[in-house]
Amino acid sequence: MNLLQFLSQSPRLSETEKTIAEKVLRSERISDEEGLYLYEKADLPFAGMLAHHIRLRKNGKKTFFNRNFHIEPTNVCIYSCSFCSYSRQIKKREDGWESTLEEMMDVVRRYDGQPVTEVHIVGGVLPQYNHQFYQDLFRAIKAHRPELHIKALTPVEYHYIFKKAKISYREGLQDMIAAGLDSIPGGGAEIFDKELRDQIAGGKCSAEEWLEIHEIAHELGLRSNATILYGHLETYAHRIDHMRRLRELQDRTGGFQTFIPLKFRNQNNELSHLPEVSVIEDLRNYAVSRIYLDNFDHVKAYWPMIGRETAQMALSFGVDDMDGTIDDTTKIYTMAGSEETHPSLSTEQLVDLIRSAGMEPVERDTLYNVVNDFPAAASFVQ
Numbered sequence: 001m002n003l004l005q006f007l008s009q010s011p012r013l014s015e016t017e018k019t020i021a022e023k024v025l026r027s028e029r030i031s032d033e034e035g036l037y038l039y040e041k042a043d044l045p046f047a048g049m050l051a052h053h054i055r056l057r058k059n060g061k062k063t064f065f066n067r068n069f070h071i072e073p074t075n076v077c078i079y080s081c082s083f084c085s086y087s088r089q090i091k092k093r094e095d096g097w098e099s100t101l102e103e104m105m106d107v108v109r110r111y112d113g114q115p116v117t118e119v120h121i122v123g124g125v126l127p128q129y130n131h132q133f134y135q136d137l138f139r140a141i142k143a144h145r146p147e148l149h150i151k152a153l154t155p156v157e158y159h160y161i162f163k164k165a166k167i168s169y170r171e172g173l174q175d176m177i178a179a180g181l182d183s184i185p186g187g188g189a190e191i192f193d194k195e196l197r198d199q200i201a202g203g204k205c206s207a208e209e210w211l212e213i214h215e216i217a218h219e220l221g222l223r224s225n226a227t228i229l230y231g232h233l234e235t236y237a238h239r240i241d242h243m244r245r246l247r248e249l250q251d252r253t254g255g256f257q258t259f260i261p262l263k264f265r266n267q268n269n270e271l272s273h274l275p276e277v278s279v280i281e282d283l284r285n286y287a288v289s290r291i292y293l294d295n296f297d298h299v300k301a302y303w304p305m306i307g308r309e310t311a312q313m314a315l316s317f318g319v320d321d322m323d324g325t326i327d328d329t330t331k332i333y334t335m336a337g338s339e340e341t342h343p344s345l346s347t348e349q350l351v352d353l354i355r356s357a358g359m360e361p362v363e364r365d366t367l368y369n370v371v372n373d374f375p376a377a378a379s380f381v382q
């Protein structure tokens with residue numbers, strides 16, 4: 001009998017806890033009410049143990065990372081989400097940046113000869129970054145470095161761009177794929193509840209539109225990620241509602257790769273009066289996500305946002321992915337108050353971080369093909 005089996009029969013557990021433990025042991029799905037119970041009433045070690053069991057069953061001790069860099073075309077944005085520390089409104093555009101295609105290609109060229117496998121492109125929404133602009137950018141990147149995986153733009157941008165171009169989501173995405181788009185990152189999901197979404201991210205694509213764009217992308221053969229922004233004004237019921245909609249879409253398409261909980265950071269934004277949630281809350285949230293989203297293969301701790309130490313701890317609370325080396329190319333979390341002021345880790349540092357948490361580092365590409373699995377005694381070239 002392993003510890004979890006023992007636990008599932010312990011008289012110390014409530015009936016609900018026993019039911020949840022038994023379901024996890026049998027690889028069954030938990031209900032919304034059980035998810036809510038884990039958030040509201042379960043002890044953290046109990047939730048953590050169940051999440052770790054699922055993580056080990058799905059991925060063993062493997063902990064994935066990739067070698068990537070970011071391009072953030074602009075931080076000027078027509079929207080003004082109240083949690084966003086990064087964007088500047090059009091009337092204050094002189095305080096922000098608006099990169100040209102050539103400037104973005106300079107960033108791509110900086111990585112010539114380096115073994116990066118992915119460029120992650122995301123930024124503010126502005127009229128000049130339109131349907132044609134992004135096709136031209138993707139084509140230019142592929143012409144320069146055909147094997148570089150382009151993970152780019154969220155439904156927030158796509159909804160705006162395709163509406164302006166008066167084309168359907170499907171046509172628009174087909175054009176982007178033809179130009180070189182390889183996958184879609186998880187951003188822009190924020191929180192799906194309509195009332196709260198209107199309050200903190202008013203005007204940008206709705207939850208339904210976000211989900212529809214991912215569904216079409218999956219039908220067209222693209223893989224994508226999903227995020228949740230947590231730790232602001234939402235309740236636990238809002239988090240469960242958000243994950244239920246993702247779980248339902250995943251049942252239909254199977255196109256999501258990774259779930260990425262993003263902790264609200266409170267510096268320099270309109271919600272700065274809100275305190276940030278504790279590390280305990282972060283770990284609980286990772287654990288409940290891992291248990292609830294039974295049809296997602298991976299849960300990612302995005303270390304530039306959460307800090308490398310919490311990310312390390314999260315590896316025992318359901319997380320099996322740490323994103324990438326990033327190389328100080330994203331400003332989103334630096335501007336929002338993350339302790340990672342210049343997020344950059346060498347491959348060696350990431351490998352050490354993962355090993356010292358007792359896990360096994362695996363370098364992956366964006367689609368989770370193994371690039372290097374760093375066997376225990378092997379040396380590696382950075």
Ligand code: V47
Nearest residue numbers: 083084085185186187188225229262263264265336
């Ligand atoms: O959608 C913005 C979030 C997201 C704040 O798919 C904030 O691999 C916390 O989605 N506090 C963009 N979060 C980043 C993103 C992402 C990151 C890493 C990997 C992947 C992936 C996707 O950043 C936005 C928003 O939810 N965000 N401001 C803030 N103050």
Ligand code: SF4
Nearest residue numbers: 077079081084087124
């Ligand atoms: Fe613009 Fe995205 Fe910031 Fe919202 S979160 S203001 S859409 S850059």
